[in-house]
Amino acid sequence: MFPDEFDYYEATSVDEAIDLLAEHSGAETELLAGGHSLLPAMKSGLSSPDVLIDVGGIDDLHGVSVDGDTLVVGAMTSYSDLLDADAAHKHAPAFAAAVGQVGDEQVRNRGTIGGNLAHADPASDLPGAALASDATIVAEGPNGEREIPIDDYFFGMYATALDPGELVTRVEIPSAAGAAGAYAKKPSPSSGYAMVGIAALVETDGGTVTSARVGANGVLDHGVRLEAVEEALVGGSLDQESIEAAAAVATDGIDEAMMMSDLQASAEFRATLLEAYTKRALRATAENAAPRAAD
């Protein structure tokens, strides 16, 4: 299986990538990051761009750092490189947990954080975690840089707030060093992608939940926050009873007619999974809360 023919350009800087995007705006152009969504789609004929602009080698877009209270993740940082960074686990526990469950070792060595969030596959693991982590997507285009809050970022299947001439340069995650987080995923038995995946990030004070963000993949055609669950959690404790009660409202506020339904799982089954995996994510969060509190 070969991809169709295309022209290939390697960008060595963000400016060069933006110029190349502008120069080839008349053709069907794709940015190439880790290639682990794009190349399979090109090989199977689902996608046949005329031009590929490789941004994977741009040095400035690699690496994980801490800037004040913010974890800064370069868009072209691979999953493996993020998992190797202690700061990611410390400051973004829910996000790091989700990254650890993407694909397999070889996929994690190639795929990138920015490529994943730009692609916005509804069965991907990162949208829910980015929502739970209150991430900001930083994009750059011909008109300069702009910050897109994650709550305004996902539009639909493979659709985001990004403009065609823009690229994601980094993802900023406010430090959740004092919170506990987890990700619980029901992988598709064939592809390993998320049939349903729930990311939770919960802050407690003296055993009482002071804030909670919960994001879900695989439910709608884009990542979504489970606001009813978040509201149910705040003010309670993270014990078995309140976890059950919060998970019981997992589908509240989610339009049933918009629930994904495909060969993998019917909408009805996804609703059942949503509740079950919300419970699992919250239980894991509670377990993680104990050791973090002792730090």
Place this chain on the structure above:
Amino acid sequence: MTEHDITLTVNGTEHDLTVEARTLLAHALRDELGYTGTNIGCESSLCGACTVHLDGEAVKSCTALAVQADGAEIRTVEGLADGDELHAIQRAFQEEHGLQCGYCTPGMMMTSVELLKENPNPTREEIREGLEGNLCRCTGYQNIVNAVENAAESLRSGAVADGGTVADDPTADDPTTTDGGESK
């Protein structure tokens, strides 16, 4: 169609070649350079038979363009043994019957080598998780897990160096034999 001049260093040998932009790394290695130890199974990023090391990391070479690997160090299954001396992982697959038809084996070994580099003492569960991206249609995986455990043990005990020098070998104490020959 664009063609590109690229350089790939495979198992320490530098190769200059010209490839189409769409040439996959797996095909460049097999068809252009003759490293046919790298197998192609599913061609769809799922089976791991095509796994090689790209700058030290296990990747599925059917899911990378050769141009993306320009300038990189690549290690294929042919680069595991040191001359006639098998790598610890190769000896372990042989001893534990970690293969039947052998189709998945090059990829299994390349992923295992990275796994053992990152985690020299993995549990059986960790071995299974680490090899999640490699499928085997023959063995039922038990003997593959046994082989990785066996290799882990010999690498840890220093009995077999990364590159395959065995303990009862009189050169085992020679520090110059402890490297796999990979230039990184």
